[in-house]
Amino acid sequence: MIKLIQKTEAPALASYKNEALKETQKRIQKLQNPKNDVIEALKKAKDIKDNRAKVY
DSSP states (O other), X not given: OOOOOOOOOOOOOSOSHHHHHHXXXXXXXXXXXXXXXXXXXXXXXXXXXXXXXXXO
16 A cells, blocks of 8 residues: 655646757757667667569
8 A cells, every 4th residue: 555645746837838848859869869779779670671572
């Protein structure tokens, strides 16, 4: 069982635009990092076969 000890309300913001922009910039920086794990994993896992000749 979990018991709530303290509750802190988040401050109300007039606009979440700045917060969304900050989060977007963080994600862009993460993707542009040359050591990005996701991009490296995709490069290693690529196994593309051109089967267009079988279809056309």
